[in-house]
Amino acid sequence: MFLKLVFALSMTGLAAFSAEATSAATMKELNSSKMPFTLPALPYAPDALAPSIEQITMEVHHGKHHKAYIDKLNAEVLEKKTEKNFETLVSILKNTKQFSAAVRNNAGGHWNHSFFWTIMAPESQKSKVSPQLQRQIDAAFGSMDGFKEKFEAGARDVFGSGWVWLVKTSDGKLKILTTANQDNPLMDISPEAGTPILGLDVWEHAYYLNYQNRRADYVKNFWKIVNWKQVSSYYQEK
Ligand SMILES: [Fe+2]
Numbered sequence: 001m002f003l004k005l006v007f008a009l010s011m012t013g014l015a016a017f018s019a020e021a022t023s024a025a026t027m028k029e030l031n032s033s034k035m036p037f038t039l040p041a042l043p044y045a046p047d048a049l050a051p052s053i054e055q056i057t058m059e060v061h062h063g064k065h066h067k068a069y070i071d072k073l074n075a076e077v078l079e080k081k082t083e084k085n086f087e088t089l090v091s092i093l094k095n096t097k098q099f100s101a102a103v104r105n106n107a108g109g110h111w112n113h114s115f116f117w118t119i120m121a122p123e124s125q126k127s128k129v130s131p132q133l134q135r136q137i138d139a140a141f142g143s144m145d146g147f148k149e150k151f152e153a154g155a156r157d158v159f160g161s162g163w164v165w166l167v168k169t170s171d172g173k174l175k176i177l178t179t180a181n182q183d184n185p186l187m188d189i190s191p192e193a194g195t196p197i198l199g200l201d202v203w204e205h206a207y208y209l210n211y212q213n214r215r216a217d218y219v220k221n222f223w224k225i226v227n228w229k230q231v232s233s234y235y236q237e238k
Pocket of ligand 1: 065203205
């Protein structure tokens with residue numbers, strides 16, 4: 001199932017908001033997307049996450065940064081016909097060792113951002129974590145507050161650009177992992193494997209326009225816009 005959205009032509013003129021597009025509602029859909037990759041629509045209007053994340057940040061982040069990863073990925077994989085012709089996005093992530101650094105960075109950038117948009121929602125649509133996921137959070141971190149504290153510490157400890165993740169391990173347990181640049185725990189080069197169910201972009205481009213160097217404030221406000229319904233759904237997904 002896809003979330004179908006049509007955005008009105010943006011005042012900024014960003015082409016990304018002018019056309020109908022889809023964003024994956026399940027990880028399976030995202031993982032199985034195929035070349036040429038396309039920019040998924042945001043599952044909400046670009047101003048919908050304000051004031052936690054302001055409209056201008058969303059427009060630049062989605063319409064410029066995310067789009068650039070996709071354009072470069074398509075150029076690397078399709079036009080230059082790099083090493084192997086892997087068909088799906090996840091097959092590239094799981095075989096990054098066989099590709100150039102450019103493919104690794106841009107495939108990661110595309111997956112990470114496509115995923116990131118889906119795990120947020122407007123504050124007015126606040127949702128609750130499922131009882132199943134809450135139990136696992138309690139088991140791994142003691143409580144939701146305990147989890148948030150450790151996740152925030154992870155975000156703080158990423159040196160430079162990267163991501164902090166809540167992942168489900170192969171035995172269904174939860175772990176917090178961090179990755180540099182556009183790497184993620186699905187990749188074959190990841191020191192620790194896991195399936196992300198929540199992730200936070202801590203690149204400066206994700207927050208600098210509103211928060212400047214105050215990454216900790218950005219992370220605190222992120223909790224107001226987490227789409228726990230979607231995160232719980234990712235936890236349940238096989
Ligand atoms: Fe980003």
